[in-house]
Amino acid sequence: MSARIISIVQNLRRRGTQRAAYRYSSMYKEYYSKSSLLAIHGGGRFEGEVRESGIDLFLGGNTAGEKECAIREGAKWGPDMIHIHREGGGEQGILRAAEKICKKIGKKIPIVETNVFARVDRSEKRRLIDVHFLLTKWCLWKWMSWGRDLNPTPVGTVLPYPVDRRTFFPSPKKKINRFKKEIGLKEKNFLYTRVGGSGPSKWKNTTINSFEKIGKKYDKVNLLMVNPPAKIKKGLQALPKKVNSKVKILDEIRDDERLKDAYSASQVFVHSSKIGESFGMVLGEAMSCGTPVITLSTPLRDNSQVEVVGHNEGGLVAANQSGFERSMEMLYKNEKRRKELSVKAIERVRKNYSEKTVKEKLVNRSEKIMWCIKNNKSVSKKFSSEISLNEIDKWVREKLKKSIGKTGFGKRVAMSLLHRPKIYSTFKYVKGVFK
Known part of the structure; x- marks a missing residue:
């Protein structure tokens, strides 16, 4: 045709x-x-x-x-x-x-x-x-x-x-080591990375708070933050000296080749956002480079990140702050599981988002x-026969159960209510009045 x-x-x-x-x-x-x-x-x-x-x-x-x-x-x-x-x-x-x-x-x-x-x-x-x-x-x-x-x-x-798999795939070891050296990180240190737009709503302190505990507990760890907004930079600067010295901040990376190296150099991509994601291209790009993702569930906002990553598929989904911290430590300590998730992440992108x-x-x-x-x-x-509202509603509820930590009862109720047309329109009106 x-x-x-x-x-x-x-x-x-x-x-x-x-x-x-x-x-x-x-x-x-x-x-x-x-x-x-x-x-x-x-x-x-x-x-x-x-x-x-x-x-x-x-x-x-x-x-x-x-x-x-x-x-x-x-x-x-x-x-x-x-x-x-x-x-x-x-x-x-x-x-x-x-x-x-x-x-x-x-x-x-x-x-x-x-x-x-x-x-x-x-x-x-x-x-x-x-x-x-x-x-x-x-x-x-x-x-x-x-x-x-x-x-x-x-x-x-x-x-x-x-997701452009021709551009985003695992970089060779030599390129990874060169990238780490250029930005002042030790080759053998464990690296958590977050890449994102500079809009404040796309970032959340969950990553900072979790790394503070990891950084105090373990010596050979680093956190790379690419393009964080001013508020996040301020939060990083306020970390204890021992932890702050393990953080590296870079401006926006516009070159895809260098971005690929940043993803590939990371053992884990850490993602927490106030408003969640409607898709989250950085998640797909990181996974395509073989980097498993830890993402925070945000059921009251956009929450596609839990689907794109998939719990125990392209990484781990954390339901809350505690779950995020546990996930970061889990993948730091368990190399076998991390490598399994790396392979599964690449395959997940190939199968669903290539x-x-x-x-x-x-x-x-x-x-x-x-x-x-x-x-x-x-x-x-x-x-219309592809899926009914009842079927997809059941799928969403099952998806929320798959995480490290539990989604609280209050959040689940609020999520259900906020997705009813009249209640949501009233909520938006009231929010606009008091904004």
Whole structure:
């Protein structure tokens, strides 16, 4: 089946959503030979990379005229399907652009959405979207729970981000030793590492508090923190001198080769975030390099990290501070288990998040959707049988049981309540009033 698929994003700045849109567009091009990308608000840091790939590119800008021109060019390109990428229901500009393309073409073509944060669109325009792609099963549960009162029921399915295994794989020993020497760490010391964006909400003191106990107890350990925000730096500086001397802070690593070496040099990747993850690309990259992950469960926020890592699969899931500390010590002392998890982490990424696996899912879902629209068949019937809300609700509850430490009863009750549409909307309103 030949098809022309246009993807729509806000811009081409080097952020997770935009990079994923580019990766999906590349997959469309590899399979269908033609693919295009429309950036409503203009280009960004990886505009050149997109052009070099051979993907047709339409750039808008800051003015209404520039945006309209890009949309017009996108419509002239003659797409058979539109794939929008947005954080969720609040970003209406991208959906309006898709609607305008359909009007200019003069016929109904499928519109699919990658919904990054599982935010439900309650506007009337939501009916334009045929299928919503959620990054994980956990995201799908959140989205289905919050949208259970909508009529008609929107259609959702899981389509994860791809992890680039051609870039992220275990570095050789010589490169690892060179990296450690360059940043001033001893080759034989045990290394815990955390890499993340500089936003404060993506970090949590759990890692610092846990390492304080590890650092006091064991001599040959280090903690590498890459790109931490000011508040986390302050917390690290406040550690006792004996522990603080074992901490190394680096600025953001933009070079993928050097980032691969950082992952590979680490015995364990430690991850704790206030707001959790809707996917967590750093987790997949670390696992692809053979580094097992310890991640903190955050059931009241985004919590896809527990699924991406998988307890006793790509690493360990900790339910609380105590579980995080125990996990860090467990993998420090148990080399055999650490090595087993290293092998399983690589295999987990290959099986679930490799470009090959994600591309097969992307193409399979896209062709189903285009066939339904072309033949005037129900898209919802094609996808609604994948999983029910009751089934996925049961899966979430079972997932919470798989961890070091237990998720408290209060958290489990709060999680259930906060994923009921009316209660959640009331909670958001009250939170906004007192913010």
